[in-house]
Amino acid sequence: MAENQEPSALEGEQQEGGNESEAIITTTTHDRKTPSGLTQDEFDELKPFVAEFHTYRIHNGRQCSSLLAQLIHAPRDVVWSIVRRFDKPQAYKHFIKSCTVKEGFEITVGCTRDVNVISGLPAETSTERLDILDDDRYVTGFSIIGGEHRLRNYRSVTTLHEVGHQDGSGRKICTVLLESYVVDVPGETRRRIRVCSLILLSS
Numbered sequence: 001m002a003e004n005q006e007p008s009a010l011e012g013e014q015q016e017g018g019n020e021s022e023a024i025i026t027t028t029t030h031d032r033k034t035p036s037g038l039t040q041d042e043f044d045e046l047k048p049f050v051a052e053f054h055t056y057r058i059h060n061g062r063q064c065s066s067l068l069a070q071l072i073h074a075p076r077d078v079v080w081s082i083v084r085r086f087d088k089p090q091a092y093k094h095f096i097k098s099c100t101v102k103e104g105f106e107i108t109v110g111c112t113r114d115v116n117v118i119s120g121l122p123a124e125t126s127t128e129r130l131d132i133l134d135d136d137r138y139v140t141g142f143s144i145i146g147g148e149h150r151l152r153n154y155r156s157v158t159t160l161h162e163v164g165h166q167d168g169s170g171r172k173i174c175t176v177l178l179e180s181y182v183v184d185v186p187g188e189t190r191r192r193i194r195v196c197s198l199i200l201l202s203s
Contacts, residue, residue, distance in 0.1 A: 028056045028065045030180060035069035038176065042163045043069075046176060053139060053159050054180040063153075064185050070177040076160050079175045080138050083158060086130045087113060109133055112145070124148040131155065152184040 031050040034043040046069075056065050072079055082091050086107050090096040097116045105111060107130070115126045127146035132139055141157035158179045165174040 024060055025057055026060055028054075028058060028182075030054050030065070030067040033067075035067060037071055038069050042071075042165065042176065045163050046161055046178065049159055049161060050178065053157050054178060056180075056182040058182055062184060063182055065180060065182040067178065067180040070179075071165060072175040072177060073172075074175055075173075076138060076162050076175045079177065080135075080160055083160065083177070084133060084135065084140055086111065086133070086140070086142070089113070089115065107133065114147070126151075132157070154181060154183040156181040 031047045031054075034040055038046075050067070054067055056063075058065055082088075084107070085091060087099060087101045087105060089099055095118050097118050099116075100114045101111070109130055109132060112127060112129050115128060117124065117126065125147040126144050126149055128142045129145050130140070130142050132141040134140070138160035139157070140159075141155065143156075144151050144154040156179060158177065161176045161178065162173050163176050164171050
């Protein structure tokens, strides 16, 4: 159903040999780069939403951010019914082995879940908090607040959008899923965190 694409280039990573003590705060520019898998016209429709929901203030050399776009051949409401299920991320995130929630759980901002991920990643467990759930605008997002992992101050936002997509059978309305994140990247674990974060987005 979905065409999975590579995330855009990471923003905020310091060049080799740089001095992290000189890191400065900048704003990400995901709205200026067309993600793989989308045409320029399709992305032009989405730029205002990228600027609104997927823009972060980051410390260059100490944090990084990236944006992924997925083109899904299904109605937005159908996709949203899956993505909004904070208690069942394994339904569309293949790196998740299991997810547990407390008894009496309700999907509301502030609720938490405990996630176990597959072996081979620089993470084992993750406790995550739902930060936003907007059913009217198809926006959700969460932060990692605990667990055994190397993703310090990780937070992510996911949005769904309808776009006109041209293929061999003509023009049709499809759903684009945009997912972005920001995370701290201590120098000694920068490479491992980059690998883990990219897997979290692209799975």
